[in-house]
Amino acid sequence: MKKLNDxxxxxxxxxxxxxxFSYIITTFIYFSPNDEILLPATYEKKPSExxxxxxxxxxNNSEFTPRLTIPSLKISTKIQNVGITKRGNMSTPNNFFDVxxxxxxxxxxxxxxxxxxxxxxxxxxxxxxxxxxNDIKIGDDIYVEMIEGKKVHFTVISSSEYDxxxxxxxxxNQNDGYYxxxxxxxGTWIPEFHTHDKRLVVTAIKSEI
Amino acid sequence: xxxxxxxLFAFIFVFTASAFLATKVHAAVTFPNGCSSAIGYSITxxxxxxxxxxxxxxxxxxxxxIGYSITxxxxxxxASEAIPYLAGCTSTYGYSTMTSxxxxxxxxxxxxxANPNTTPGxxxxxxxxxxxxxxxxxxxxxxxxxxxxxxYAARQKNAA
Numbered sequence: 001m002k003k004l005n006d007x008x009x010x011x012x013x014x015x016x017x018x019x020x021f022s023y024i025i026t027t028f029i030y031f032s033p034n035d036e037i038l039l040p041a042t043y044e045k046k047p048s049e050x051x052x053x054x055x056x057x058x059x060n061n062s063e064f065t066p067r068l069t070i071p072s073l074k075i076s077t078k079i080q081n082v083g084i085t086k087r088g089n090m091s092t093p094n095n096f097f098d099v100x101x102x103x104x105x106x107x108x109x110x111x112x113x114x115x116x117x118x119x120x121x122x123x124x125x126x127x128x129x130x131x132x133x134n135d136i137k138i139g140d141d142i143y144v145e146m147i148e149g150k151k152v153h154f155t156v157i158s159s160s161e162y163d164x165x166x167x168x169x170x171x172x173n174q175n176d177g178y179y180x181x182x183x184x185x186x187g188t189w190i191p192e193f194h195t196h197d198k199r200l201v202v203t204a205i206k207s208e209i
Numbered sequence: 210x211x212x213x214x215x216x217l218f219a220f221i222f223v224f225t226a227s228a229f230l231a232t233k234v235h236a237a238v239t240f241p242n243g244c245s246s247a248i249g250y251s252i253t254x255x256x257x258x259x260x261x262x263x264x265x266x267x268x269x270x271x272x273x274x275i276g277y278s279i280t281x282x283x284x285x286x287x288a289s290e291a292i293p294y295l296a297g298c299t300s301t302y303g304y305s306t307m308t309s310x311x312x313x314x315x316x317x318x319x320x321x322x323a324n325p326n327t328t329p330g331x332x333x334x335x336x337x338x339x340x341x342x343x344x345x346x347x348x349x350x351x352x353x354x355x356x357x358x359x360x361y362a363a364r365q366k367n368a369a
Contacts, residue, residue: 006365013358020351028344031282032336082332089330094282102329117332124344125337164331172328185335199331 028123029096036083036091064148068099068116072140073132079116079144090168090183092117096128099182105172106179108144109152109206113172113179116144120184120196130184134159134200142180142204154180154204161186161198171201178206249287250274250314256296258287264314273314 066079082091082100093100099118106112119128142154162171164187171181180203187198243251244258248265251257257264268287270280277284277291284291298305298312305311311318 006362006369009365010358010362013354013362017351017355017358020347020354024344024347024351026281028347031280035279036276084329087330088327090332092332092334094277100332104329117334120335121337123336130334162331164333166331167328168331169328171331183332183334185333189335189337191337195333196335196337199334 029126032092032095032119032122034082034092034094034100035085035087066101066144066146069143069145069151070136070140071143073136075129077118077129079146082117090115090117092119096122099129102172108146108154108180109178111178112175113181114144115172115181115183117183120186130182133182133184133202134186136182136202142182144180152180153207155207156202156204158203160201160203162201164190164193164195164197164199180204180206243288245288249285250292250295251288256308275314 067076068079069076078098080093080098080100081103082093083103085091090102091100096119099116101108102115102117106114108114108116118130118133120130120133122128136156136159138156138158140156142156143151144154145151162168164185171183182202182204184200185196185198186200187196189195190197240247240258241251241256241260247259248268249258250264259265264274268278268281268283268285270278271285274286275292275294286292295305295310295312295314296307
């Protein structure tokens with residue numbers, strides 16, 4: 001009887017440990033609060049005809065997930081659509097592994113600036129999808145596949161830092177070319193504002209594959 | 210020592226059990242249309258699933274029935290899919306034209322000050338500070354529980 005009790009205690013202990021670990025991993029390593037607000041669907045921009053020869057319905061049926069690939073940083077990840085937060089900032093993907101495309105702005109391959117954001121670290125402080133973005137070099141290749149089998153190629157042309165609370169006008173509204181801009185946090189953590197003090201913006205321009 | 214360990218077990222059990230109960234998707238029994246439980250709001254009508262005028266909310270990480278939990282990512286509606294808007298609402302702003310309740314699912318309506326037609330601010334793409342400290346504290350707690358449990362089991366074995 002005593003042995004049985006001990007076994008029950010050990011099973012109970014193991015279960016509690018596994019469950020607690022799962023909770024920690026889920027909360028701090030996988031899901032990332034993005035504080036996004038839901039706006040009427042009419043606000044949402046759809047890819048234009050010139051980059052979307054396949055009707056939207058077919059894209060949905062294929063269950064294809066758009067991808068971002070940066071060979072030099074060994075990044076190949078899913079692209080989520082993200083909107084804005086209630087504070088009016090661009091939102092972020094809901095986990096630390098995917099990146100987020102600003103869905104109210106330009107789509108990759110269209111004229112203007114397509115904006116993609118990704119986390120620099122996770123809840124435990126380990127590197128997230130854009131943890132090494134500051135290692136990217138001018139001339140590096142970036143590929144965005146919004147439609148299955150149709151990759152858009154970009155080449156990095158610059159990398160710059162902005163204050164976290166500065167105007168993002170020049171980043172979001174540069175319309176004199178076909179740009180892709182990757183954003184992540186950089187600088188130091190500001191505890192009172194719960195954010196880093198800088199944003200790293202990597203600019204790439206569309207080029208032929 | 211034994212009491213302390215048992216107390217720790219009980220505390221962790223209650224904590225994890227409540228977290229799991231909150232995330233569990235209940236099987237459909239006899240709930241209103243668009244409801245898979247009595248928690249939250251109908252995904253078709255946007256009305257409370259418990260049949261009263263105010264919905265029961267018990268999902269961690271949700272401040273309202275709209276959207277997804279910020280901690281677990283599950284729908285805040287309590288059903289298998291998230292509801293975008295409540296009945297009589299076309300967004301999370303303002304008040305419902307059907308029930309006059311705030312469209313954000315809380316007691317206070319949200320004022321529009323985020324506009325997708327204007328340039329947004331930079332995203333917040335990093336974590337740190339308290340989040341890291343809380344995570345480490347939890348990991349440390351689990352580690353202590355494991356060590357205490359192993360020590361307890363070993364002592365029991367030796368005593369036997």
